[in-house]
Amino acid sequence: MDLDFQGVCVIETTAQDVLELFCTSSSTRKRFEGWRSDRRRTEVVPVVMAHRTRVLYRLTEADVQGVCRETEHALGNVRREVGESVPQIVDWNPDFAFAHTFHACVERLQQVPTYQQFRKFAFEDGDGLRMLGNPSKAVVRRLVGEGCSEEQARAAMRWRVGNAYYGFLREVYALVQLRLRGVDLRVHPLADALFRVDAWTGRRALSLRVGNRKFRQGMNAGRKTRTEDLLADVLPPLEFDTIELTAATAFGEVHLPTAAHLDRAAAQLKEA
Template sequence: MTTAEDVLDLFKVTSPTEVAFSKWTGDATKVDVVPHVMAHRVSFVYDLTPEDVERVCNATKRDRRNHALGDVKRKEAESVTDIVDWHPAFAFIHALHYAIESLREIPTWLEFSRFIRDDPKANAMLWNPACQMARTVSDAPDGPSWRVAWDSVRWRLGNAYYSFLREMYVVSNLRASGLDIRVHPLADALFKVDFWCGRTICSLFVKNAKFHKDNEGRKISPRQLMRDAAPKFHFHDIQLDKATEWGRVHLPSTEQLREAAERLRVAVQ
């Protein structure tokens, strides 16, 4: 199990991370976010096998209902700037982690969509803000139609979901190789740490993407936040080429996973 306190003990050890945490806890827009994230415990994620994640990744290809991007046209979706740059109070990763720990399984897109609609807490975290954002944008003077606004929201949420599946795939594979890989939404959203092993911080991103991550982008890197830590952290990047196949979760190759596992084993020795 990994708790928020575990994250703070490990990462809130430099001036930039202390400042980031102080700003976050003092932000009036995060009044509901902070207690939720601080109480979140990661446990079920560590029971996931690579096969579990592969099953869900394959569902997006086999079943159109589980296609996270649906029939959304990318150019049209990304033309709605307000939504492309939209960050709700709860980061997407908060809702995704909440879903997986609540459901005790990694949800398909259809299951995740139902969860954020039907679960009161998830609804307040993501579904209701998403609906409000689409309505606000479409109701604005010269705003797009409701369909275009909602498609833009769908594009934003769908890409966040795919990014989460990709991260869970890497985490489950590296843990299956015997490495004690850890994750937590506090580390991810606030300190930009996708996952870690000992004192090695790992970043997973797609080359040339608008955002390396779905929620806050990568305007600040974990290297910037924790370069002055003592003892020092090590950093490892897993970079994927741009996806070329529509509707398929873009995953690292077996060779990339093997290389990451070998480098992490050396780092933790």
């Protein structure tokens, strides 16, 4: 922790903190070195390695609830059947992972952005354009050139980015609520994007998952490699916890963990 200019203690998490905890086995070191040497990550690596998580630790419940109230609908008027109609965009990821861009935006704005603030960052700020705005526009242009209608491509991209935004907002809400419940939870985009750890406390790693009608629920759910598998050989061994939500039932509403989910998670995370 550091002190700010007023002598107030500032909590922060760095990339080095992530490496000291998770990059301690042959497999995780190999994964990190592969990411660091990947030519596609030439611009990504220095940004992520320099990132310091600070703002998220000083957010209040009112801050996050205010964003949930004030944000415009991140999916716009796009319906699922249209949003998932372009396979090249359904699973598209820019070189900068979405987590990188969201975390960078938070630290830049010194607050969690509404979706309209995030769009402004992505399409008007130099860093936002480099991380997400320009790559997303390039994909849309390419697909239109290959015969996809511009309206359909734009709608699919809105669906992709909007859902990623909602996912980040859920994670921020869980972080704030669990810290209020006495859990010293930490986050960093390197842990999220590289090791699939949404948050951690001590040697306990937390995943926040939402049931998807197209995939199985439970510990084997989703398209990504399980956190437990990625970090299985880290020593001393890590423990793993999951908050799993049912799929959202109301279109256009921020789908957040319930108090019951969070109470159970807090109790689990404070064990041992």
